[in-house]
Amino acid sequence: MSEENNLLLEVDNLHTSFFTDAGEVKAVNGVTFNLEKGKTLGIVGESGSGKSVTAYSIMQILAETGRVVEGEIRYKGEDITKWDEKKLSKYRGEKVSIIFQDPMTSLNPVFTIGYQLKEAILLHTNKNKDEAWKRAVEMLTLVGVNEPESRMKQYPFELSGGMRQRVMIAMALCCEPDILIADEPTTALDVTIQAQILELMQDLQKKLGMAIIMVTHDLGVIASMCDEIIVMYGGRVCERGTADDIFYHPAHEYTKGLLRSIPTTENMNERLVPIGGTPINLLNMPKGCAFCPRCENAMKICLEEVPEEYQVGEHHRASCWMNVMDLYESEEAKA
């Protein structure tokens, strides 16, 4: 019962494609997950795996050539892919907000910080100009911008990278959305500033209670922020589960390879084990498992058929034929 009420977002078999001169680019190919109130979900995968396109599909801010071709995105039970622009523009900002790697994607260089914050608040609330101004100052204070009153009069270029990131977060949260999507929010920042921003996001989540979708290629950021994790490869979900499932009991060959290939404090004096081969080309997808051309343990079935998703733990699911083998073998052992 309570689980039902906590459910904010259901992404159900999402397929998103771009229709280009070179053909249909199937950027997202059957992504499924749920997001509950106040939780942090991580989406991780190498560049081009479809993380951003998944995020943009949820925001409905895809490029003109892109379209959700199959599946549903349900916000509190309603499929937003069926909504008109009017309904969507209320949903964006008030219900779900997004921040990007580059703050200048959200900030306009020719207007002051204060003007932009105020406009965003006026657009989404019934506040009058003075109230909106007050709210903007409040938000800047909340995200740790010092001397907020004078910052309001400054232009984005007058701020440091970390400060601009804070302003973008203030902008995204000024209408207290239920969900904040963060698309590589700290990728361009130094580790010290990254730590500030991650700390800020966790802090704001405690205060405001929003759910976060953290999109990143950085396994360190994922491990330190997320309750649940989705691992993507070639537009598909390889594996999903809790942070402990993914890091301590990976059940997809790609996840295993990914974890072996990163330098950690443990493997410092060992040789890294890279994943062989080259990144995937979406215009030339293998027939079976997307990871097959780079998988050391590929079997015959992997070439032929896309692996189905299997439950491998309480909250842990993986799409790799290896698990079926394991299940099959353990069944056989029992018999």
Add this chain to the structure above:
Amino acid sequence: MSENEKKPLLKVEHLKQYFPVSQGFHKIPLKAVDDISFEIMPGETLGLVGESGCGKTTVGRTILRLYEPTAGRIAFEDQVLFDSGELYDEEGNQILDEKGRPKKGRRVEVNMLPYRKKMQMVFQDPYSSLDPRMTVEEIVGEPLDTHHLYKNKKERREKVLSLLETVGLNAEHAMRYAHEFSGGQRQRIGIARALAVNPSFIVCDEAVSALDVSIQAQVLNMFEDLQDKLGIAYLFIAHDLLVVQHISDRIAVMYLGHMMEIADADELMNHPIHPYTLSLLSAIPIPDPETARHSHRIILEGDVPSPLHMPTGCPFRTRCKYATEKCAMERPPLTDRGNGHKCACWNR
């Protein structure tokens, strides 16, 4: 022989690189690198870390003399490549004349062309550092042309193919254009090009930073293999500290153009002394949920000051929680704390 092995390949002393920048009608010096000294042994990897803008790239480019140093001394294989002539005593203090002006020795500036063969650089962006209109064979062969490293066309081709093989590419790749390759492959092409002249030293400036982790591991292993096989020394610049620890023998930490700490890689990561290094290390997101749940970030307040408004005394003092009055008065020297672990701090 063993005498010889103990000699550094590269010795940098009191290196300064100031860039004149306009401020209003005036030109003022931006002190990108301010009095830095270090050594690199043959076949060794020195990692160089620090926040963006702290001067890492400038150090790399200045020791290759892609920039003319403002002051200091650079020696490579016993040959002084550059010496601005300032004199220093044993303790590293500048020697002044009776009138308090820096005493000057002889200025040295050698022709770099022969050394370009021995000292190479690999860049971060495999996309922009390779000419998209050139084939891989042309790109890798170009330095062979510059330094006349073959007798005939056949030998040139053979050399190119063997270089491609060294970095895990093949003959089929030679005829293709750089833009047809993925990021990891382009980085290999850039490395093959750097290897063409048979260098003994390579500056790797964020050379794996733009690559996905699975590909990054391939390239890191390749750097290590090349070092084992060819005895190349690296100055390895990167902002990912775990990557730097993995590949480096020693690590140097820079802040605002100054060297804060330098030590063996594991020693620096496990027993850091400098307050800046401490907070830098605590900020690394560790890819392990259990560690993450129990670790505590030492959050550094604020941003790095502009190098145009360098704090007096210790450059780190505006963000340092150990700062005392002395830190504002005098710049702490880099002192040896045992086993070659050096740190520049008054209070730790």
